[in-house]
Amino acid sequence: MDSFGDYLQEIGRVPLLTDQEEIYCSRQIQAWLQYVGGPEAAPAQVRRRGRRAKERLMAGNLRLVVSVCKKKMGNGLELQDMVQEGSLGLSRAAEKFDATRGYKFSTYAYWWIRQGLNRAISQQSRTIRIPSNRRELLSKIKQVSSRLTLQHGDQPTLQQISDHLAITVEEITKTLADDQRTRCCSLDAATTEGGRSLLDRIAAPGEEPEVTDMEEAVQAALGRLNKQDAQIIRMRFFEGHTLAEIGRSMSISREWVRRLETRALINLRIQLRISPALISL
Template sequence: MREIVEEVRGLERSQKEDCLSLKEEFLIPQALSSKCQETYSVTFDDATKAYLAKIRRIKLLSAAEEIELGKKVANGDIIAKKKLVQANLRLVVSIAKKYINNNLPFLDIIQEGNLGLIVAAQKYNYKLGFKFSTYATWWIKQAINKAVSEQSHSMKIPVYIQETLTKFSKVKSDMEKIYNCHVAIKDVADKLNISESKIENYINALSKPVSVDARFELPDGNEASFSEFLIDTNYRVEKEAEFDYLRHDINKVLDGLKTREKEVISMRFGLNTSTNKTLDEIGRIYGVTKECVRQTELRAIKRMRSVCLKEDLLVHYLN
């Protein structure tokens, strides 16, 4: 989280005050977060259910609404920032669900993602052409990844749980050798004089994934599934974010080419159309030989590689 904290520190005084205001409104109360910390099960407790039920009713923003709010944010409108954060709380949950089995309580993961979302709202610049949700995805992931990384080195499974599971594994192995068959958890639990449910909770705390289709009871008595709190799967905001950043980097690299080189590369790889043109087809367009087009393409690729290495762009795509 250090980088994100530094970003917050780097804001102007008025922006810092806005950021604190956003934190007070959107970060999950510590009492609820610590309540989740006391259990090592990834099932939904009352605190999690209450939070998910709360954000379930929040309306998502259209692209036009994001731009409009972005303009207001640029003018220092704190209300607009709050609306951007509020409308994307479900985006945080959608991303946070992928980190459930990383030794952090689910609400704590959401908490870290919300902090990243708040920083994104503070730094959002609609003039760059990215949707806010696209921009925020990077900050949310950064915040969660940092927290997970730090926790993985500091948070330990309680010793008594480790000892119980170690003993369970040994006894189970011994029993299976004796009886030459699979032994049920209940049989091992009886041997250890420990309740079967307790053993199952310990095992689940380490490995049980949460299904997005799993249903649970809300505080108001109604039932819901985890998937109902996630953004429409057709939205694919993370893929969209990756594509937007990739397109941005490609355009930046292409800007370093000469006009003819840029045109040849665009036609050869179908950057502006759905089909790629052959060397012959491009040659006929310019009235030159196929070999001439090939030489232009090679020069362009060489220049693009140089730009990529110099600007640290698209390096993962270089051969």
């Protein structure tokens, strides 16, 4: 299977779930994720049933992702990119769905899918194009990532994608990094001195349900940045210092701090994208 069209045909053949199947899947997922001590502490059988239930719930609703994405076309993202982002919203919905509340999973998932797409559209409108050979490789990476997500119910690691494509992890990382450097319009835009917070710069307005998870992801990504990049981001967005104040503390000019801030935000965005789970936030 070598094309996005084949992927769409594959998900189109997956049967829809009945109400009873949705309830069963929801119970198995919650038994796994809410296990005392955490999901990883759950017995192997509980983890296996939970993962399979999540895979089944997602597989039966991937057509909904495509349907929502088609309505959003023309907003700066390709359909394949939107399906990728929408699938992440679907994954989150599968983890949080509570069938005892009485509504169908598709009704609940629709909000998460749309939320993911709205954020992606606001953050990832492309301003610079990368070479066609890189775009082709990026397309393959996303196809494999989507397929592995469907198969395992979770985002694949870089090593798993590397094994499937028979290329190095370094090559995947470079391709994703090139891609992210063309998607910086919301992260590296100039910040006013009264400025918005880092979370405001990463998450779209009105997306409170994911703020806690985003904060955790940002903190983890900061730990993978070099010392200077991490220091600038913490001082600028977490401690509220102005560019001039940061410049004085580091004995550099205000304009140089702005340049370093732009670089740091780009690197942070790359880390958020290529951290252990490939498609992260």
